Amino acid sequence: MKAPVKKGQVVGSIVIKQGGNEIAKTDLVAGADCGEAGMWTLFKRTVKNWFTFGE
Numbered sequence: 001m002k003a004p005v006k007k008g009q010v011v012g013s014i015v016i017k018q019g020g021n022e023i024a025k026t027d028l029v030a031g032a033d034c035g036e037a038g039m040w041t042l043f044k045r046t047v048k049n050w051f052t053f054g055e
Contacts, residue, residue: 003036 001011012028037045 003034005030005034007031007033 005011007030009030010027011030014026014028015022016024
């Protein structure tokens, strides 16, 4: 999924199956707006992943 995401936008769904039969399905809806990550945010995520790898 690509950002930005707006509050209330359907971002996916959950399907519950039993024995191969679909018994329930519901949409996943964004609870808040989410903009694109900037370079600084991407850098921080990368560094954090280096130090938390395997935890």
